[in-house]
Amino acid sequence: MAKSASSVPFKADREVPALIVKFGDYPLHHGGVGAIRSLGRLGVPVYAITEDRYTPAAASRYLTRAFVWPTTGTEDPGRLVEGLIRIGRRIGRPAVLVPTDEEAAVLIAEHQSDLFGRFLFPRVEPGLTRRLASKQGLHELCVEHGIASPQAAFPQSYDDIVAFAETARFPVVAKNREAFVRRRRPAVGGTTRITTREGLLALARDWGERPGVILQEYLPREEAEDWIVHAYFDDNSTPLALFTGVKVRSWPPHAGMTANAYVVDNPELADLAARFVKQIGYTGIIDLDLRFDRRDGQYKLLDFNPRMGAQFRLFESESGVDVVRAMHLDLTGRAVPEGEQRAGHRYVVENIDLPALLAYRRSGYTTPHAPVRPSGTELAWFAGDDPLPFLTMLGRFVRPGAKHLYQLWRTNRRGGTTR
Structure with a gap:
């Protein structure tokens, strides 16, 4: 579980809220729930755009308010910008924007002039985010x-x-x-x-x-390993939080969303990611998928998600910092404390890991580097201090x-x- 405000060596600015921004109809999004909990546990007011009032995100005790706004992700960008500005007015003060999908990340990057002053977000070369996606x-x-x-x-x-x-x-x-x-x-x-x-x-x-x-x-897959990198880079493209891990299972098998993963220290991979981001001049949160090809000893970059990844809560430093907390701290002018990542920590997405486990067992595939005994486990949905998102997920998930x-x-x- 994430460290609460009383157990971390830093204080977030509770006067600056956050807005979880997502476009499209996918209510069972554990990443958004993770972001709400991560900032909410620090006492930060968190708002979220949701499909309706009965999504897991809307059920979180740490959510200040859900703005029900059904979207498809294909709307005219001007309409989406106007909608964000209306929500900003209702919040009543500049909020940190936390995009959870490419549509939101690209929209924010390409309409910075319209959103600047109304919201807080990393400034980036407008066309770069779309190119990376x-x-x-x-x-x-x-x-x-x-x-x-x-x-x-x-x-x-x-x-x-x-x-x-x-x-x-x-x-x-x-x-x-x-x-x-x-x-x-x-x-x-x-x-x-x-x-x-x-x-x-x-x-x-x-x-x-x-x-x-x-x-x-x-x-x-017999000759490869799936690795992930999550990080937050400041306006100088310097990493203020950077984490590496191994994807154990995904759904659909070997080709989809992370279902189970471990934190594994990989300085070589961390250096590769940091150098690339510095070269392209990106700022903000990243979620990278790479495959290590044992045939030639190279890490090959498959995906660069210029946004928070759904499994970001796998990674937290010993100081209690994850990439969402790092962004909020940095954009509100506060120092991001240093700290080693929690090596051996495990992340499990309950509703997709079981079918993924059965599929992987049939294929005979095993993942190297996974610790025999994890140092701890972060569940995507269930949390003892915030059980309603898990129950809401079950209610919406069972049949559809x-x-x-x-x-x-x-x-x-x-x-x-x-x-």
């Missing part, structure tokens, strides 16, 4: 700055895909090129493994004249959630067996 933009930045990433192709037509298929080494991975298409009509249902040329061409016939996909080198998990699993299996 894009698979193609990220790949180009990696090439530009010498950061290893999987080999990738960005076809502009079906003919490009045919040409790629002639020389490609299968299996390959298909992903949506832009983060935002998941709210619209995605070409593929998340990360899709394609095993043959014929399977690729069959799928590609449904991608339209301008396929919005990236075709990427497949890194076999189980159906959704099954659909994700089926999509993943179809992608893995395409012929």
Whole structure:
């Protein structure tokens, strides 16, 4: 559990509230609940945008108020900015913005002039956030700055895909090129493994004249390790909090959201992340996914999420700092205390880890570096001092959630067996 205000060696500014910003219809978001608890336990007033009044986030005892605002993430940016400003007026004082998805992070970055003075947020080069959230933009930045990433192709037509298929080494991975298409009509249902040329061409016939996909080198899980980095960087792109860990399980298996992870010290990876962020001049919270390829000994950057990650509560320093607390402290002019990360700490997302565990056991896959006995466990949903979000999650998850998990699993299996 996160350290409360009485047990941390710092004081947050309780006069400056926070607003959890999310766009789109995904009420079972444990990351937002984690942010509400993390700041709320310090006595910071926390507000959140929610789909309705019966989401787990809205049920938290640490939430000052939920602003019910159903969105899809595809609205006109001007409308979303106006909505944020209206909420800011209702809060009545500048609040720290905590985006939980790419749509919110990009909107804030690209409309800083409209939001500045009304809210507190890290200032960043306006186009950088969108570029980092894009698979193609990220790949180009990696090439530009010498950061290893999987080999990738960005076809502009079906003919490009045919040409790629002639020389490609299968299996390959298909992903949506832009983060935002998941709210619209995605070409593929998340990360899709394609095993043959014929399977690729069959799928590609449904991608339209301008396929919005990236075709990427497949890194076999038998020869790889999944690593994550969470950090907060100040306006000089200096890390004030930086953490590394290993993803043990995800859902859908090997290709989706973190279901189980451990904190593992990795100075080499921490240095790589810090150097890259310094080179591109990014400020704010980051959530990185990397895969260590044992075949060539390189950490290959798969995803750069320019926002708080859903599993950020895995990481907390011995001083009680996580990335959300670090951002609030920094933006309110307070020092962020140093402290080592809690090595060996474990994070479990209760509603998706059980199906993930069963799937991983069937595959025979094991993750290195996981400690035999974790130093502690952070649950995504359940907390003794704030039980209602867990109960609300159960109420909303049991039937539709189980159906959704099954659909994700089926999509993943179809992608893995395409012929």
